[in-house]
Amino acid sequence: GQQLNQSPQSMFIQEGEDVSMNCTSSSIFNTWLWYKQDPGEGPVLLIALYKAGELTSNGRLTAQFGITRKDSFLNISASIPSDVGIYFCAGQLWAGGGNKLTFGTGTQLKVEL
Amino acid sequence: GAGVSQSPRYKVAKRGQDVALRCDPISGHVSLFWYQQALGQGPEFLTYFQNEAQLDKSGLPSDRFFAERPEGSVSTLKIQRTQQEDSAVYLCASSGPGTGSYEQYFGPGTRLTVT
Numbered sequence: 001g002q003q004l005n006q007s008p009q010s011m012f013i014q015e016g017e018d019v020s021m022n023c024t025s026s027s028i029f030n031t032w033l034w035y036k037q038d039p040g041e042g043p044v045l046l047i048a049l050y051k052a053g054e055l056t057s058n059g060r061l062t063a064q065f066g067i068t069r070k071d072s073f074l075n076i077s078a079s080i081p082s083d084v085g086i087y088f089c090a091g092q093l094w095a096g097g098g099n100k101l102t103f104g105t106g107t108q109l110k111v112e113l
Numbered sequence: 114g115a116g117v118s119q120s121p122r123y124k125v126a127k128r129g130q131d132v133a134l135r136c137d138p139i140s141g142h143v144s145l146f147w148y149q150q151a152l153g154q155g156p157e158f159l160t161y162f163q164n165e166a167q168l169d170k171s172g173l174p175s176d177r178f179f180a181e182r183p184e185g186s187v188s189t190l191k192i193q194r195t196q197q198e199d200s201a202v203y204l205c206a207s208s209g210p211g212t213g214s215y216e217q218y219f220g221p222g223t224r225l226t227v228t
Contacts, residue, residue, distance in 0.1 A: 003155055031215045042117075042204050042219035043156065050215070088155050092215060099208070099215055100146060100169065103155030 006089055006104035014112050019076040021087060021107040028069040029091030033101065034061075037086045046087075047074070081111050115139065117220035119205050125226045126195045134190045134223045138207030145188050146217060147180055150202040159203075162188060195227045 004025045013019055023032075031050055035043035047058050049065035049072060056063055062075045072089055086108050090101040118137040126132050138145050144163055148156035149172075159178070161169040164185035173180070177196075182188040192199055202224050206217040 003157075033216065035219075040221075040224075042206075042221045045216055045218060048216050090155075099144070099217075100158040100161055100172075101148075101156070101206075101217060103157070106153075106155055 002102055004089060004091060004102060004104035006087075006107050008107060009105070010108035010110065012110045012112050013079050015079060015081065017079055019079055019083070019109065020073065022071060022073045023089030023091075023104045024071045025091055025102075026070070027093075029093050029102075030069075031092040031094075031099070032063070032065050032072040033090045033092065034063050034072070034074050035088045035090060037088060037106075039085075043088060076109075079109075079111055084109055084111050117205055117207055117218055119203075119220040119223050121223060122221060123224050123226075125228060128195060128197060128227055130195055131191065131193045132195055132225065134192075134203050134225070136188045136190070136205030136220060138186065138188070138205070139209075139218060142207035142209035142218075143185075144208045144217075145182060146206040146208075147188070147190050148204040148206065149174075150204055150222070152201075156204050159190070192225075195225075197227050200225055200227045 006023045034046045037043045047063040052069050054065040060077045064073045086106045089104040092099050120135045147159040150156040158172040160180045162182040177193045179191045202222040204222045206219045208217045
């Protein structure tokens with residue numbers, strides 16, 4: 001099935017650094033969601049974006065819904081060890097039959113202590 | 114609990130066996146989704162329920178996969194005659210109340226290993 005392109009695929013960062021990751025699609029979406037998944041657990045919703053151009057924050061997390069509706073960005077400021085995990089973007093297109101999610105390939109975040 | 118729960122958390126099946134995976138959504142959530150997550154991949158959509166109606170099953174990989182939600186609450190994903198390629202984590206998500214909610218909340222998943 002279709003998966004959205006996420007970059008980078010993985011990254012090491014120093015504690016306290018800022019992190020940026022992005023997600024691109026060949027088709028448009030009405031909603032973008034960002035999730036974090038820890039090993040052995042299900043994805044946990046971090047941020048939801050509903051309008052093109054929207055910028056939304058949740059604590060140290062900031063996400064943006066791209067103007068073209070084909071991309072989204074997630075920034076994490078002042079990273080800490082518990083930020084370790086895999087981050088997934090997910091696009092959603094309402095088409096009358098439901099709002100299934102199309103997920104990205106994931107960005108694995110590893111923190112250097 | 115307030116979240117989505119799934120059982121069992123782990124299942125080992127011999128090739129050819131049938132398995133049934135259960136999902137308890139968040140109380141009052143109208144919409145329920147099943148996703149399959151292969152190792153190292155993002156989740157992929159399998160099927161969608163609105164209350165008891167299965168409105169989209171376009172992601173089910175074969176006719177060996179069957180899902181139901183008879184009373185509009187608990188859902189079961191059944192896989193018949195399991196194959197090794199069915200090994201994956203099966204995730205359930207719910208959203209609501211109402212059909213206009215966009216945010217999906219996931220359970221912990223069931224890890225299926227077919228030997």
